[in-house]
Amino acid sequence: MLKLFRSPPTIIALLAGIAGVLLVLYAWRLPPFVTSVETTDNAYIKGYVTIMSPQVSGYVVDVPVKDYQQVKEGDELARIDDRIYAQKLAQARAALEGQKASLDNSRQSELSAKASIASSQAQIDSANASLKRAQLAWDRVSNLSNRGVASQSETEAAQATLDQAKAAVSQAEAALEVSKQSLATIIVNRSLLEANVASAEAVVRLAEIDLQNTKIVAPRDGHLGEVGVRIGQYVTAGTQLMAVVPEDVWVVANFKETQLYGMQIGQPVTITVDALGKLRLKGHIERFSPAAGSEFAVIKADNATGNFVKIAQRVGVRIRFEADQPSVKDLGPGLSVVVDVDKSAPPQQNTASK
Numbered sequence: 001m002l003k004l005f006r007s008p009p010t011i012i013a014l015l016a017g018i019a020g021v022l023l024v025l026y027a028w029r030l031p032p033f034v035t036s037v038e039t040t041d042n043a044y045i046k047g048y049v050t051i052m053s054p055q056v057s058g059y060v061v062d063v064p065v066k067d068y069q070q071v072k073e074g075d076e077l078a079r080i081d082d083r084i085y086a087q088k089l090a091q092a093r094a095a096l097e098g099q100k101a102s103l104d105n106s107r108q109s110e111l112s113a114k115a116s117i118a119s120s121q122a123q124i125d126s127a128n129a130s131l132k133r134a135q136l137a138w139d140r141v142s143n144l145s146n147r148g149v150a151s152q153s154e155t156e157a158a159q160a161t162l163d164q165a166k167a168a169v170s171q172a173e174a175a176l177e178v179s180k181q182s183l184a185t186i187i188v189n190r191s192l193l194e195a196n197v198a199s200a201e202a203v204v205r206l207a208e209i210d211l212q213n214t215k216i217v218a219p220r221d222g223h224l225g226e227v228g229v230r231i232g233q234y235v236t237a238g239t240q241l242m243a244v245v246p247e248d249v250w251v252v253a254n255f256k257e258t259q260l261y262g263m264q265i266g267q268p269v270t271i272t273v274d275a276l277g278k279l280r281l282k283g284h285i286e287r288f289s290p291a292a293g294s295e296f297a298v299i300k301a302d303n304a305t306g307n308f309v310k311i312a313q314r315v316g317v318r319i320r321f322e323a324d325q326p327s328v329k330d331l332g333p334g335l336s337v338v339v340d341v342d343k344s345a346p347p348q349q350n351t352a353s354k
Contacts, residue, residue, distance in 0.1 A: 036344035038263070042314065043253035043271075047333035049225070050244045052077060055213040056085065057236045060229055067226050071218040071244065078229055078241055082214040089207040096200035103193045110190075113182045120176035127169040134165035222246035249331050251283065251319040253339040254293060256312040263288075266347030269319050272338040276330065282322040284348055285341065289316035317341075 058080040065077050225243035229235065251271055255263075269283040292313040294301060319339065321328045 036342055038255060038259040038341045038343060040253050040255050041338045043251055043337045043339040045249050045331050045333050045335040045337060046252050047249040048246050049333055050219060052216055052241045052244060053238050054080060054216055054235050055237050056080060056210050060231055060233045060235060063227065063229055063231055065224055065227060069224045071222060071224060073218055073220045075218045076215055077218055078216045080214040082211055085211040085214055089211050092204040092207040096204050099197045099200040103197050106190055106193050113179060116179040117176065120172060120179045123172040124176060127172040130165045130168060134161045216241060218244055220246050245333060247329055249333060251337055251339060253317045253319055254314040255317055256314055258312055260315060262343035263341060264347045267341060268345050270340040275335050276327060279327055281325055281327060283319045286318045286320040
């Protein structure tokens with residue numbers, strides 16, 4: 001029996017069996033291969049990739065940038081022919097000046113109406129004075145007529161003068177009321193004129209915005225992707241011209257739901273970057289996705305139909321790189337990485353609240 005166990009084929013078979021058992025134990029993370037480190041290669045570099053699109057339509061007259069060029073915030077990326085928009089701005093400004101002139105004319109008309117009211121008031125004072133004089137003359141002639149001294153013609157003339165003075169007073173009062181109504185009409189129309197001026201100012205501002213939007217500028221520092229726009233191309237609002245990729249990057253690692261237990265915000269993470277020759281960088285867990293990735297899919301699986309097979313779902317974990325790692329600036333969105341999280345490590349106090 002001992003000779004049987006000492007034979008090379010038997011030893012090889014035993015070693016193969018032991019290796020198989022150990023391999024199974026390692027694959028299922030059973031003792032003695034139990035570990036607190038969770039690993040996934042379903043992880044990728046993410047970043048703010050901004051697609052640049054115009055807000056106005058027109059022919060592109062200049063594209064001063066090239067593919068993958070570094071740009072600064074405010075740098076011009078493309079320019080659309082602005083002649084039409086410049087003329088629209090001039091037209092809007094002219095219309096604004098016309099509305100302002102109408103408003104100024106209304107204010108001048110108000111002053112004129114107030115002067116007319118003052119003139120009408122003076123006419124009333126003058127008519128009242130004439131009425132008083134005619135009343136006194138009538139009283140004298142009436143007394144003389146009662147004593148038989150005044151003639152019939154003098155009495156009739158005094159009566160006519162008094163009636164005329166009374167009519168003049170009524171006419172002056174009516175003219176005053178007309179002047180007051182004219183002033184009220186001017187004041188009421190003032191609100192409409194002021195609204196017209198405000199509307200014209202808004203049109204001018206919109207025309208200025210459209211003119212400014214003929215220049216597409218970089219919203220922040222970063223690098224360009226492929227420049228897809230060409231000089232002479234007609235573009236409309238929403239046409240994709242190019243992409244701006246800032247240097248701020250992070251990692252989204254999609255762990256299985258069975259790996260999440262024990263993970264905490266702030267725990268240290270080791271990130272192995274394939275594109276940098278398996279370079280290992282440091283990071284920490286920043287936050288967890290509120291739902292499994294399947295919940296964000298455009299076409300969701302319907303587990304209520306057909307034969308059901310349970311599949312471990314994956315949950316996104318956002319990981320931020322630690323500061324003072326120069327190699328991070330060489331990373332770009334879309335690169336694949338391998339992420340290792342030691343669930344036994346305590347969370348970093350300065351990052352756990354982020």
